[in-house]
Amino acid sequence: MAHLTARSSYARLTERLNRFPQGAPPSELLEQILAVLFRPEEAELVARLPLRPFSADQAARAWDMPAARAQVLLEQMAERGLLVDMQQRGQMHYVLPPPMAGFFEFALMRVRDDLDQGLLSRLFEQYISVEDDFVRALFSGGETQFGRVLVGEDVLSSAQALHVLDYERAEAIIDAATHIGIGLCYCRHKRTHQGRACAAEMDICMTFNGVAASLIRHGQVRPVERGECKELLHKAREQNLAQFAENVQQGVNFICNCCPCCCEAMLAHQRFGPEHPIHTSNFIAAVGENCSGCGRCLPVCPARIISLETDQPGGYGRKRAVIDQDACLGCGVCARVCRLKALHMSPRAQRVITPVNAVHKTVLMAIERGTLQHLIFDNQVLRSHRALAALLGAILKLSPAKRALAGSQLGSRYLERLCARIDILRDESSSSHKSA
Template sequence: MAHNTIKGNYEKLTQRLNRFPQGVPPSETLFKILNVMFSEEEARLVSLLPIKPFTVEVAAKAWGQDLEKTAEQLNILASRALLLDLEDDEGTQTYVLPPPMAGFFEFSLMRTGGELDQKVLSELFHQYINVEDEFVTHLFGTGDTQLGRAFVNETILSEDNALHVLDYERASEVIKTASHIGVGMCYCRHKKEHIGEACDAPMDICMTFNNTARSLIKHGYARQITEEECLNLLDEAYKHNLVQFGENVQNSVNFICNCCSCCCEALVAARRVGATQAIHTTNFLPVIDFDNCNGCNKCIEVCPVDAMTLTSKHDPKYKRAKVALLDEEACLGCGVCARVCTKDGITLKSREKRVITPVDSTHKAVLMAIERGQLHNLIFDNQAHLNHRVMAAILGVILKLPPLKQALASEQFKSKYLVTLLKRYEQKSGEITTQH
């Protein structure tokens, strides 16, 4: 009976985590992971928390206890990076339950030491993420809007390329505009190290920014570094042919990972479910110069998603001559291939259709929720609290969506209020267009 009660609390926590658009498919391995990271009582308490930012008062009401005890428990959870403690523009202290990915799964291995058995946890993560395929398929293979996007390798941009790169598409600009910068241990390579499969790419190179960095620095999961130090780390990542994979938003990017193809879960997933399905690409594609390419194989070796292959050059004089061939449908547009080419055989061109990046985390969350049939979870997140500012932000995003996305939203929401808002917004937009 006690066993069923314990599992019941972790099942409740799993149900709460599945209110995130990305979610975590339940399995025995997942329950073991949660059992390592949360006590039974913590699992019960966290299962009652909203997925949107909340205050101590909101948590106290959800838990049915006083403010002092609630604040103490929230701070303990934040000290273990199971919650993030944030401060908004008005100086209000809030907390947020991050999703498992990108979130507290990674945070658990971003430093050494602590109370967790990281070897056991790494083995469980490997089983859940790399062996069992439901989580990866669900996380990276569902919907059109994904949690991450690739950044182009800035060292190989030509003057013409540079004219077509927007500021938010540059990893260097994310670094330069961040309010806080932290660096921690690479979760993927640290996990692989514990199971004896890590490569020799730099370990201390996982970048976090803004409020997320502030919280992780505060609790020792990242160390604070300067803009210059972070730019130097970016150069180090370029030298190791690592791919920059960051949060799929334009404003206030929270993370940029520097990924190797052998350890990075996002790149492994991209090869499994399809690169352009799992990760939002850059706005560039490589162009292979048929005459300059000598088929040396360097670009094939560094391509993180197997988008490059060799094919016959069909040269009557040199029948064994090979040339690189690009699969555009599989290409991330990271530009690593162009960096390693020593024959000026690869340049970059702009994609015919520009990739759309969500403006901010609210925009991204709404799009992901609509595509995954979970919009109601964002709007009616917790019976104990309805934050009207968050509600307004979500509805504000919906009002600006294309008609097809609005139709999906209204179908899921099934609210006369939303339908009326959409109609009024459409009428108002029509009036403005007529006036102009």
């Protein structure tokens, strides 16, 4: 019966993961991944944790155990990158990060001997890169995505650079960070265990601010100064890697330096481009008349959306690069490699809107993915919270007119105001998506 108990623990943990907007669709593969990362008793405990940051005392109440014992368990899981810990008002708080960007990546951001990274890499590859459910839910489950592409500042003209805001600049994000940590690229490390990694830099995954502080504290990443981080950014650009950052203006927690062949965000865009799985930069690549058709831009494009076409039928005549502008991410890698400067970046007709901070992004994602009720009624240990979350979840699936009627019938001013705010946020998110 022990194996049945363990499976039920991982099923409950899966349910807990999917209360957050960035979840993980249940499957046999996911249970195998969770079994590598979490012990059965840990899975059972983590399934009962809140979505929002919590203290050891709050965990102890949820787990019905002494606070000192809860503290030890929380520290053990933070040490292994399963939880992120942070100081809030002089007290340590913890949060379960989403699988991605979160504890999936943390498991491969350094070489470890406490888990089978080869097995984990094979499971990740099958669950994320072969099967569709997880990557589709993560990258195309709504209009607000968790990541965005940064334009390469070095390919912009001086006049264009004046219109790039600080949160759109990789170097400005580095300058604003309170903590900076560098770890192994999860994507290329995963492919290394399969003998399929490219030759791009491995030790180059950048984490910032509170997440970096936690990962540094537990040895998941190494601390670096701003100068070294900028040197790595320069190296990434020399290797034609695209910068993929957290989709927020304030408190950016990561910048990945992505290749077109290993990185899951870029592979997702190649598979689901029409569904806009990644927020673009505010620029778009354009081809000038002096393009020679040399093809240097084709293999470096992270989105794989450049082709060569001829100006005469049958493949005859002058060749020229053609860009699928509907799928262009605006990273600028193609412009960087063009020796004739025939490729250049142009401002998009409408600016892409970026959520202000992690809370704003999470609320937008929750509204779009139908999980807002779990953020509002967070203590799922209580039956009352589970019941209220189910009720609110049903109401939020209604049309705006029916939601207003439901709020009126329930006599809840709070619900009426909440539904009105949801409609405003949904409109903002839709406008952002159309701008992209």
